[in-house]
Amino acid sequence: MLQGNTADLLAYAHTLSAGGGLRLGSLSKAARGYHLAAGNPPREVRALPLLRPAAKATVEQGLSEALSLALAHWQYHEEVWLQGAAPAREAILTAITLIRETFVVMGNMIPRKATTHLRALLADLSPLIGRADCDPQSLCYETAYLQCKLALIAWLILSDWQKNVDDDGRRKLNGSFKRFSDMTLSRCAAELKVAFGRVLSPEEYQQQLPRLERRIMAFHLLSGAYPAKKVLSYILHWQALEQAILLPGTNDVEHMRRQAVTQPGFWRSAQTR
Known part of the structure; x- marks a missing residue:
């Protein structure tokens, strides 16, 4: 050591x-000291940022x-x-x-x-x-x-x-993260469109919540090569559906579901279809 x-x-x-x-x-220790010297202001909760790796x-x-x-x-x-x-x-x-x-x-x-x-x-x-x-x-x-x-x-x-x-795994790991992200974004979006492509019962919506949460995380992980405004708008529709499911007393679930599944993709493979 x-x-x-x-x-x-x-x-x-x-x-x-x-x-x-x-x-x-x-x-x-120094950072703590500076924070205390500044009056120990409360730190804010931050939204999860998009992953933005290097271009290549x-x-x-x-x-x-x-x-x-x-x-x-x-x-x-x-x-x-x-x-x-x-x-x-x-x-x-x-x-x-x-x-x-x-x-x-x-x-x-x-x-x-x-x-x-x-x-x-x-x-x-x-x-x-x-x-x-x-x-x-x-x-x-x-x-x-x-x-x-x-x-x-x-x-x-x-x-x-x-x-x-x-x-085979080593070859894939050495490949382009951008190309991998585009392909995976298409798969994630297709999976959600199948899962939420029809009207579901309240129980079915609850069953799909873990899948929805995971795929929202995948969008944060894979979308950093694209303009943040487009990415966050896309993610926001899925998050709105997630919140509507979590609040079963609202009447917004079907509206949010339709908005989420019908929105166009922002990634390259989606734009070239």
Whole structure:
């Protein structure tokens, strides 16, 4: 560890985490001092930004940037949550959903066994964060919470998962992230149009909610090469449908469904049809 071996540093952090009471913060001591000197103003909850990798990014680079974006979103909103802003909890859950959807979207390149441990940790943590009586001052210092974040960081930095990738997967990971995104956007949109292409019962709408949430995350992940105004307008229609389903007392579901499924795509393969 003294020689700068990252794997040893992460292993030591994992050992320390076993005792509980520790938290992986996102702010340096200096940053905290500046914030306090400025009067300790409350930090705002931020919307999940679009992923914007470099123009010629490979799929592997897009994968790394997607997970880094999710981790940064998580880390920032953990600080906000600990300051007492309850809506920040949903932002953390959004970050976790983005991580899980990233693995789903790229599942034909990365074997499931390469993500099994991390996905299991995320699946166990999500309901703990979502509990109505969850106390961030307690949860954010628990062993399971810290070890989940350490596992994500290790997955990103150490890249041990690459030894499980076969030649076909390696070829796909070296391909264009933009081309991959266009093809996947078409598949995601087609999937939602099938799922919501007819009038559904209230129970069926509830059953489709997880799919809708995941695909909204995929749009955030894959749309960064296009103008934000077009992308966010497209996503907004699906989010409006999501909110209408979550509020079953409203009469807006069918209107929102029709608007969402009939809107044109903004990505290249959709525009050339």
